[in-house]
Amino acid sequence: MLDRFRTAAADRRAAGLRRTLWSRGPDFDGLLDLASNDYLGLARDPRLVEAAVAATRRWGTGSTGSRLVTGTTSLHTELERALADFCQAPGALVFSSGYLANLAAVATLGRGAVVISDAGNHASIVDACRLSRARVVVTPHKDLPAMEKALANRHEEHAVLVTDAVFSVDGDMADISAMSALAVRHGALLIVDEAHSLGVVGQQGQGTVHSSGLFRESHIVRTITLSKSLGSQGGAVLGAPEVIETLIDTGRSFIFDTGLAPGPVAAALTAVDILRNQPDLPGFARARASELAATARELGLETNHPAGAVVPVVLGAPEAALGAAATCAAHGVRVGCFRPPSVPDGRSCLRLTARANLSSDDLAVIRHALTAVAES
Template sequence: MEHNDPLARLRVAAAARDAAGLRRAARPRTPDHDGLIDLASNDYLGLSRDPRLIAAAVRATERWGTGSTGSRLVTGTTGVHAELEERLAAFAAAPRALVFSSGYLANLAAVATLGAGGLVVSDAGNHASIIDACRLSRSRVVVTPRKDASAVAKVLADREEEHALVVTDAVFSVDGDLAPVAEMHAAARAHGALLVVDEAHSLGVVGDGGRGAVHDAGLAGAPDVVRTVTLSKSLGSQGGAVLGAPEVVETLIDTGRPFIFDTALAPAAAAAALAAIDIVGGHPDLPRQARDNASALARMAGDRGLATADPAAAVVPVVLGPPDAAVRAAAMLAELGVRAGCFRPPSVPSGRSCLRLTARANLSSDDLVVIGRALTAVAEMKVNV
């Protein structure tokens, strides 16, 4: 057999994706989202363009330069990184914090390092970064049904491995519902397992002052709970972090490959996240505003026959079924002044393609009127298909 064209299979696969409505493209946007109301980004508190964050990033750039210049263990740790870790831990009532250059890497480090050589029990609804981390752990991985603490307990009870780790999103990134954190922790603790909770979509939105789902469940200081967070959503910046006991942080520093071998977060991003923590800490109403606006979006969708549950945080899904229906709906919203996320397989299961509407604390009443008209058009389109 001749092997003359190593790219032929890629063209065939691309054609198949095209036929299935699964082609993607990275399209540059303008600074004002092309004049559209933004319901697509993860800027839940509307801080990404806040002048205070921008000023903090500029000052850090002028002092430290544009890049961190190296990995955290060589030249990449600055005073800004150290202060961010201290303040982030204090905000979330965590013993320690360790900053990474992305939330994705924080998950890879936490799960792959802490779960290595044992059993990892992962919720079926978990984010892709957790799935990849499970694979990298080289451990036995068992996927349990969404939010099923009893299934987790059974897997842990039946295990032969000496140590185990349970991992779940706090708020699931597409459906927007809240994991039963307290029940998951009870199952993990009863069987001597460590619980890792990804708070990417809950920090800054869920609980008292936006301190997250683990804090809201009364588990912020629990030594057997590890939290991963992102700085790129509610905090309007870039990067991620792991929050946990000193033993957890020290293990990641000593052995966590995504920490040891990655170039550190740029000082500008660390400084912007620091400014965001100050703002959220001083304005505890911001998380409630984001949740209230999410509830308003859900009510509007439900009133128009686009059924969706009351959201736990800022994510509101509108399930449309096939990929082409979601693509058409997203295009229709854009024509009517609204930018929404369009999620298709593999981001969601087959038959669950959807619009993902993400609320922001700074949505105005005028914004909600425009969004309501756009959702009416989507509902009419769905009925007429």
């Protein structure tokens, strides 16, 4: 009965695609962390830690049930107001993960419509498209003419365009202004996943929709995560009251999921407050990303000009990426290693994620590690 799984595992091993869990200590075993999504360096910030501890002591360790069954805490309501206010959105609805926020937004709002999805979108969007039971058109990466063709030739009355704001591996940015214009022209909703742009893109880190001046547009729905720049856990959907009401009434990943635990809610609230009071943090994160990319290019490694904090270093074959990640670890740096199906065939890469609090000494260590990769 299990032979097919053993065979498939052997095939993945031969292709360099086996994945293993590894245990680490709280300090990344002494390695410099360039693998996490802690873009602003807030995940270990004492202010977030103390807020989470205080909320846990007051409310307990868990929410104990769906927010529709056991009630939504005043803490959740406060976070939703803070997120909506910070991003200048009409309303917000908090979920227990960013993945579930995407599932709710796309699967619920896409029901009965055609859903047009960028080929580079995150797996949570891909899964949400499938769950929507809608007809799904996957367009080539950032191909606006293909999106327009799909919108113009649809037979469905309703349509949804969905895209990452900053793409999670390539680190490039969608043309939100052009996509918004397409959506308006063809009477479509536009769902933008701001997971990798919140806290990094824009003068105060309010994301791509805000920095594009489109935050007042009712046809745009934003999804965010609390687990990256905000250093916590959870996710949210930002949108018009009609959108929030629809998700509360019919969003399965909201209705049937236990609410986000109080500790992460309080930590995220504190992170939003820090962003308000330290508006230079997003600029620091972007600057460190630009420095990492410049170093990679100087060493002859293939990378891009990052739109946010994500800096890919493309190696090609899975084995090359695994070897490069091991080389970085041997030189004191923990990096992300992405292989198919996370990336297309031939595009296995290291993913370096910049942090606002990387020091000049940190950058020197990273240069040393990337030099070893370039010379290997």
